[in-house]
Amino acid sequence: xxxxxxxxxxxxxxxxxxxxxxxxxxxxxxxxxxxxxxxxxxxxxxxxxxxxxxxxxxxxxxxxxxxxxxxxxxxxxxxxxxxxxxxxxxxxxxxxxxxxxxxxxxxxxxxxxxxxxxxxxxxxxxxxxxxxxxxxxxxxxxxxxxxxxxxxxxxxxxxxxxxxxxxxxxxxxxxxxxxxxxxxxxxxxxxxxxxxxxxxxxxxxxxxxxxxxxxxxxxxxxxxxxxxxxxxxxxxxxxxxxxxxxxxxxxxxxxxxxxxxxxxxxxxxxxxxxxxxxxxxxxxxxxxxxxxxxxxxxxxxxxxxxxxxxxxxxxxxxxxxxxxxxxxxxxxxxxxxxxxxxxxxxxxxxxxxxxxxxxxxxxxxxxxxxxxxxxxxxxxxxxxxxxxxxxxxxxxxxxxxxxxxxxxxxxxxxxxxxxxxxxxxxxxxxxxxxxxxxxxxxxxxxxxxxxxxxxxxxxxxxxxxxxxxxxxxxxxxxxxxxxxxxxxxxxxxxxxxxxxxxxxxxxxxxxxxxxxxxxxxxxxxxxxxxxxxxxxxxxxxxxxxxxxxxxxxxxxxxxxxxxxxxxxxxxxxxxxxxxxxxxxxxxxxxxxxxxxxxxxxxxxxxxxxxxxxxxxxxxxxxxxxxxxxxxxxxxxxxxxxxxxxxxxxxxxxxxxxxxxxxxxxxxxxxxxxxxxxxxxxxxxxxxxxxx
Numbered sequence: 001x002x003x004x005x006x007x008x009x010x011x012x013x014x015x016x017x018x019x020x021x022x023x024x025x026x027x028x029x030x031x032x033x034x035x036x037x038x039x040x041x042x043x044x045x046x047x048x049x050x051x052x053x054x055x056x057x058x059x060x061x062x063x064x065x066x067x068x069x070x071x072x073x074x075x076x077x078x079x080x081x082x083x084x085x086x087x088x089x090x091x092x093x094x095x096x097x098x099x100x101x102x103x104x105x106x107x108x109x110x111x112x113x114x115x116x117x118x119x120x121x122x123x124x125x126x127x128x129x130x131x132x133x134x135x136x137x138x139x140x141x142x143x144x145x146x147x148x149x150x151x152x153x154x155x156x157x158x159x160x161x162x163x164x165x166x167x168x169x170x171x172x173x174x175x176x177x178x179x180x181x182x183x184x185x186x187x188x189x190x191x192x193x194x195x196x197x198x199x200x201x202x203x204x205x206x207x208x209x210x211x212x213x214x215x216x217x218x219x220x221x222x223x224x225x226x227x228x229x230x231x232x233x234x235x236x237x238x239x240x241x242x243x244x245x246x247x248x249x250x251x252x253x254x255x256x257x258x259x260x261x262x263x264x265x266x267x268x269x270x271x272x273x274x275x276x277x278x279x280x281x282x283x284x285x286x287x288x289x290x291x292x293x294x295x296x297x298x299x300x301x302x303x304x305x306x307x308x309x310x311x312x313x314x315x316x317x318x319x320x321x322x323x324x325x326x327x328x329x330x331x332x333x334x335x336x337x338x339x340x341x342x343x344x345x346x347x348x349x350x351x352x353x354x355x356x357x358x359x360x361x362x363x364x365x366x367x368x369x370x371x372x373x374x375x376x377x378x379x380x381x382x383x384x385x386x387x388x389x390x391x392x393x394x395x396x397x398x399x400x401x402x403x404x405x406x407x408x409x410x411x412x413x414x415x416x417x418x419x420x421x422x423x424x425x426x427x428x429x430x431x432x433x434x435x436x437x438x439x440x441x442x443x444x445x446x447x448x449x450x451x452x453x454x455x456x457x458x459x460x461x462x463x464x465x466x467x468x469x470x471x472x473x474x475x476x477x478x479x480x481x482x483x484x485x486x487x488x489x490x491x492x493x494x495x496x497x498x499x500x501x502x503x504x505x506x507x508x509x510x511x512x513x514x515x516x517x518x519x520x521x522x523x524x525x526x527x528x529x530x531x532x533x534x535x536x537x538x539x540x541x542x543x544x545x546x547x548x549x550x551x552x553x554x555x556x557x558x559x560x561x562x563x564x565x566x567x568x569x570x571x572x573x574x575x576x577x578x579x580x581x582x583x584x585x586x587x588x589x590x591x592x593x594x595x596x597x598x599x600x601x602x603x604x605x606x607x608x609x610x611x612x613x614x615x616x617x618x619x620x621x622x623x624x625x626x627x628x629x630x631x632x633x634x635x636x637x638x639x640x641x642x643x644x645x646x647x648x649x650x651x652x653x654x655x656x657x658x659x660x661x662x663x664x665x666x667x668x669x670x671x672x673x674x675x676x677x678x679x680x681x682x683x684x685x686x687x688x689x690x691x
Contacts, residue, residue: 001087002030003080004059004132007067008049010038012181014429015068015173018102023065026076032059035067046184047140047148050125054135060087062132064125068173068183070102075168082165083129089161091129093170095119099436101429105171109619110432117172120218122157122203122211125149127170134160141202146184146195146233150218154203154211176431177439179468185233192233196222197253204256216261219254220270223277227289251280310403312382317389322409325354328391330361332398332417334379336576337362337369339397340415340453340679343480346371347676354684359387369576393687399445406448411687413679414449415480418594419459419667422516423622424466432620443468451686453679455479455597456669462624475682478675484579485601486673491583498584504570505546511646512585514550514578515609516593518620533611534564534639541643548572548581552593587646592616592623596632597667600660605653606633607645613637632660 005023009016016035023033034056036049050064061083071079083091097117098105105113125140138155140148178186200219207215225232254262254277262278265271269292276285327348331341337360348356349372358374360367361384367376377384388394388404397417406412431438446452452469454460454476463469499506518530530551539547547569549561561569572581578595582588588599588606596606608631610616617623627635633656636642660667669675 001061001080001084002032002059003028003061003063003076003129004053004057005031005033005063005065006050006053006057007033007035007065008038008046008053009035009067010043012068012175014101018070018173019065019067021102022071022073023076025073026071027074028077028080031076032057045142045145045148047142047144050148051139051142054139057132060132062130062135064128064130066126066172068175069126070171070173072102072106072169072171079129079165079168082163082168083131086161086163087131088134089163090131090134090156092121092162092164093127093129093168094166095124095127095172096169097172097174099174099176099431101173102171103619104430104432114169114171119172120214120221121162122153122214122218123147123149125153126172130156131160141199144195144199146189146192147199150196150199150203150215151206154207154215157211157214158206158208174436176436177426178437179440179443180426187233193226194249197249200253201256204253207257212257212261213264216257216265216274217270219257220265220267220274223250223273223285224270224289224292227273227286228293248280250277250282254278306380309380309382309385313385313389313403314405317386318405318407320386320390322392322407323357323390324392324409325357326387326391327356327358327393327395328361328387329358330379330394330396330398334361334363334384335366336574337366338481338576338578339417340480341395341397342577343483343676344395344415344679344683345374347480347680349373351677351680356393359391361387366576393683395683399442400448402441402445404445404448411683411690412449413451413453413683414446415453415679416463419455419479419597420462420466421594421596421623421625421627422592422616423624424462426468427462427466427624428621430619449473450690451475451682453477453479455482455675457666458663475679476669477678477682478669478672479598480676480679481579482598482601482669483673483676485582485598486671488673491602494583495586498580502572502575502580502584504548504584508544508546508568509587509646510546510548510585511542511587511589512548512550512581512599513589514581514593514595515552515591517552518612518616532560532564533609534560536560536563538639538643539565539568541640541647543647545646546570548585550575550578550581586650589642589646592621592627600632600657601668603657603661605648605650606631606656607642608633608635609642610635611637611639630660630663632656 007019023031034053036052038044038049079091079093095117096114098114100110100113104110134156138152140152175181175183175186200215203215204212254274259278262271262274265274269288273285273288276288329341329345331337331339345358348358359377360370360374361377361379362370363378377387389407392410394410394412395415397415425439425442435441446467446469452463452467452474454463454474455478457476460474460476463474464471496506504510515530539545545568547565549569549571551573561571575581582599582602587604588596589609590596590606591609599606608627610627633653634645636645
């Protein structure tokens with residue numbers, strides 16, 4: 001039997017490639033593929049494209065496939081086998097949601113590649129093997145952009161039986177960049193409820209039995225989301241039809257259903273909400289929805305400290321006045337007293353004409369290292385939330401908590417935490433982090449930054465497109481954390497003093513190994529695993545060396561360190577100021593971490609151990625430039641090459657550093673050691689004028 005696959009397409013070539021690859025590798029040959037391409041200057045919508053496809057379809061079965069969805073190898077053949085068993089019924093394939101590209105799902109690059117997607121059958125036209133004889137003259141209404149499936153599917157439900165299958169999956173791709181490339185369900189639109197109601201009324205005139213029942217279930221799900229501000233799909237909870245006192249559009253739509261169909265809905269809360277809306281009582285429907293939310297969160301409210309803390313933040317802390325004299329500091333989510341916030345703070349306490357008061361977000365074990373007079377709050381506590389709500393100036397090198405509310409009178413200065421080599425946020429094609437919705441989350445959080453610090457022109461250019469940050473909001477002042485590296489002094493004397501302070505050998509070549517994290521090695525929230533890429537006894541290949549391990553703050557575990565180096569290594573990942581480790585070492589070994597931009601200031605040898613370079617640069621992240629051409633050191637791939645590079649003398653690295661130094665201020669920023677002063681002056685000037 002012949003299968004006609006109809007694919008509406010507007011934009012997103014990378015998605016379409018995956019879609020077509022799934023068909024090509026589907027294992028079934030008797031297929032016609034009809035791609036209905038919208039005019040990019042005048043997009044006519046999915047309904048138009050599907051209808052044009054139906055006019056051209058000649059198969060025995062029709063499958064609607066969105067251009068951003070896909071199948072895995074062999075699944076179309078298996079789907080046809082199931083469909084041919086029931087040639088007079090609609091065969092429903094298993095529906096899964098995924099944030100990842102097809103290759104990532106096949107190769108299982110992340111621990112959880114898909115999730116269950118609960119989409120009402122009447123609201124779903126994709127992933128169905130439909131006998132073409134059942135379609136006849138059925139068409140999708142073209143005057144609506146959203147929910148055009150409702151009348152089509154209602155009519156189909158009335159005239160056909162539906163057979164559900166297991167083991168044949170249709171993967172619905174959720175776009176990871178809803179800001180720049182939203183799918184239809186991610187588009188922000190204030191007309192969703194109006195269009196849903198218009199099409200619901202049309203569909204209700206068709207539905208009598210199964211179609212009507214499925215419509216009622218769909219309406220219950222839809223309005224529950226709308227009333228509880230679920231925001232799925234985007235913009236749903238902000239419709240004007242749910243913020244004004246009368247709901248004639250909703251009432252009229254629901255009146256098309258027999259009230260007895262609503263009464264038969266098994267879910268009590270949804271049934272009661274629909275009944276209230278059917279009667280035009282929006283207030284009662286909203287009250288029901290609030291009670292539903294309360295019951296849903298009841299366990300959390302009475303059993304979770306986090307829920308109580310958030311309630312305290314929203315109901316109490318945000319109602320207290322902002323203290324304009326208070327400056328809040330945080331580095332790496334409170335894990336360390338370090339990076340640029342540290343040096344901004346230390347300049348403040350030495351030069352404080354505005355008589356500022358200070359508070360640090362820091363875990364208890366890190367407080368002893370913080371000088372001066374300041375308060376301390378532990379991340380996640382009530383005092384932490386109170387400080388976030390009341391500080392006039394906030395300085396951080398990471399994103400703020402997702403629940404943070406930027407208040408009038410607050411000034412948020414974001415320092416970030418490095419000059420990028422690996423691609424960031426909106427420059428990443430795929431996102432393999434723990435939060436696949438990372439791009440939208442990042443966008444929402446970064447809109448609360450008043451200014452973003454940049455250390456050099458190179459970073460400024462990248463931040464503008466990678467963070468979608470307006471250039472006028474990027475303060476290119478240099479990195480305060482680099483002031484100490486640029487300050488004049490006797491490097492040998494400093495090295496000896498620091499080695500004694502840190503308990504490191506003074507008579508050995510000290511190599512600092514500081515790799516970054518791998519997006520696909522997720523263990524838990526903010527926690528990634530990393531198996532050290534050294535074989536047992538690797539240290540024996542090195543000439544009189546001692547290794548310092550400094551893992552990324554996202555990474556936990558140092559398995560293999562002792563096996564590789566014996567007693568000639570130490571893990572200093574928890575040490576607060578990496579500058580001490582830079583200055584105490586003779587050489588840096590890294591991979592794709594931004595640490596090399598800072599270390600290059602010292603003019604010391606750097607080796608890039610890119611043992612997984614093809615995977616990292618091609619699949620996981622991508623890089624901003626060719627490492628072989630621009631990095632200030634050799635790029636090695638194997639442990640033997642790494643050992644050879646470490647054992648070379650310092651003079652052999654001079655050509656690499658000269659190549660890097662030729663880029664001058666573009667990579668390194670200002671050559672002075674005054675970034676901390678510039679930043680503090682900038683903050684004070686902007687805060688006094690803008691606030």
